[in-house]
Amino acid sequence: MAGSDLEPLSLWLLQSTGLRADRLGSSRLARAVKQRLIPSGCTSIRHYAQRLPHDRPEQQKLIEHLVVGESWFLREPRSFEQLHQLTVRLRQRPLRVLSCGCSSGEEPYSVVIALLEAGIPLAQLQVEAIDISAVALAKAAEGLYGAHALRGLEPGLLERHFQREPGRSTRHWRLRPQIRAAVRFHQGTLQQQLVQLPGPWHVVFCRNVMLYLEDQARLDLLMAIAARLEPQGMLLVAAAEAPMVPLDRFCSLPGGHGSAFAPIRPIAVEPADAAPRPVDRPVLPTPACAILEPADHLVEARRLSQGGQAEEALAAARRCLYLDPGCHEALELAVDLAVALGRLQEAERQIRRLERLRQRRQR
Numbered sequence: 001m002a003g004s005d006l007e008p009l010s011l012w013l014l015q016s017t018g019l020r021a022d023r024l025g026s027s028r029l030a031r032a033v034k035q036r037l038i039p040s041g042c043t044s045i046r047h048y049a050q051r052l053p054h055d056r057p058e059q060q061k062l063i064e065h066l067v068v069g070e071s072w073f074l075r076e077p078r079s080f081e082q083l084h085q086l087t088v089r090l091r092q093r094p095l096r097v098l099s100c101g102c103s104s105g106e107e108p109y110s111v112v113i114a115l116l117e118a119g120i121p122l123a124q125l126q127v128e129a130i131d132i133s134a135v136a137l138a139k140a141a142e143g144l145y146g147a148h149a150l151r152g153l154e155p156g157l158l159e160r161h162f163q164r165e166p167g168r169s170t171r172h173w174r175l176r177p178q179i180r181a182a183v184r185f186h187q188g189t190l191q192q193q194l195v196q197l198p199g200p201w202h203v204v205f206c207r208n209v210m211l212y213l214e215d216q217a218r219l220d221l222l223m224a225i226a227a228r229l230e231p232q233g234m235l236l237v238a239a240a241e242a243p244m245v246p247l248d249r250f251c252s253l254p255g256g257h258g259s260a261f262a263p264i265r266p267i268a269v270e271p272a273d274a275a276p277r278p279v280d281r282p283v284l285p286t287p288a289c290a291i292l293e294p295a296d297h298l299v300e301a302r303r304l305s306q307g308g309q310a311e312e313a314l315a316a317a318r319r320c321l322y323l324d325p326g327c328h329e330a331l332e333l334a335v336d337l338a339v340a341l342g343r344l345q346e347a348e349r350q351i352r353r354l355e356r357l358r359q360r361r362q363r
């Protein structure tokens with residue numbers, strides 16, 4: 001199968017799902033098309049590529065062959081520790097959690113299990129989940145899992161939240177119905193579904209999906225998530241995906257091992273002739289970070305800056321300024337870092353704030 005034959009199909013995939021064929025694994029698209037050619041009644045790849053854009057059922061069948069649905073319960077346990085910590089700090093209920101690319105339900109059901117274990121009743125939870133694969137979502141609704149998906153669960157959790165499946169091997173367990181009923185699943189692309197679901201969310205899990213997306217689709221997705229997170233909310237990504245998160249829209253949360261992020265609201269650009277605001281606070285509502293004192297964030301900012309992590313250092317300096325808008329040292333550091341990162345608009349804004357601060361001190 002010539003690579004050029006597949007190009008129109010790669011393009012269709014990218015445009016309709018954001019997925020990049022080469023990131024799904026070498027020759028996955030070629031294998032999937034090969035498997036669909038005869039059942040679809042097409043005589044050649046060219047014929048298949050011509051038909052696909054007009055044949056919705058066939059599009060879904062091809063997607064089912066393409067997506068990577070690998071998942072298991074309590075995968076990357078640190079995410080669930082972060083979720084737990086946030087729920088302790090956040091008093092808002094119901095707690096609204098979204099799982100993006102939920103596969104056969106392991107991730108959103110793990111959310112429910114983790115929160116139940118933390119003592120939060122089901123009535124105070126609203127968990128929703130999106131996936132493009134109808135086959136994966138049918139498995140999620142069934143709630144029957146084998147040893148592979150259950151390998152992250154200790155026996156106590158298994159006994160409390162699952163039932164042995166009579167007639168199946170002892171390695172198969174079915175989730176208890178009340179947990180299955182606690183998650184609402186939505187089939188479609190993240191791009192379509194995110195804008196349709198009401199939000200805003202306290203926590204968004206978006207793990208092991210961005211790996212497969214094209215760069216711009218990734219960025220668009222993260223922007224859409226940022227816009228739909230509560231100001232005190234949190235984005236959780238897989239460790240391997242952390243470098244993909246843009247640090248001008250998210251700040252890395254302390255203690256989050258680099259995979260937990262708080263949203264940063266876009267900074268309002270002041271018109272040149274705007275009168276100085278009476279209270280000059282940056283628009284950075286990241287109270288999830290606010291468990292630390294401003295000085296802790298300043299220390300962190302200096303440490304990161306010395307370690308050459310300018311983006312992260314700037315985010316820490318902003319957190320300090322959010323909590324203590326009059327912190328002279330944090331402002332100076334933020335100016336240096338913004339200049340080093342080429343964020344000249346931000347640097348100028350911080351310089352104006354420094355000036356105002358100095359004038360106030362002289363009075």
Ligand SMILES: C[S@@+](CC[C@H](N)C(=O)[O-])C[C@H]1O[C@@H](n2cnc3c(N)ncnc32)[C@H](O)[C@@H]1O
Binds near residue numbers: 067100102103136188
């Ligand atoms: C590797 S699984 C990750 C499951 C889970 N998030 C985890 O970390 O264990 C990726 C899932 O993302 C889904 N997916 C990929 N691209 C998608 C898209 N554009 N819209 C919705 N779901 C998508 C796939 O169907 C698959 O079930």
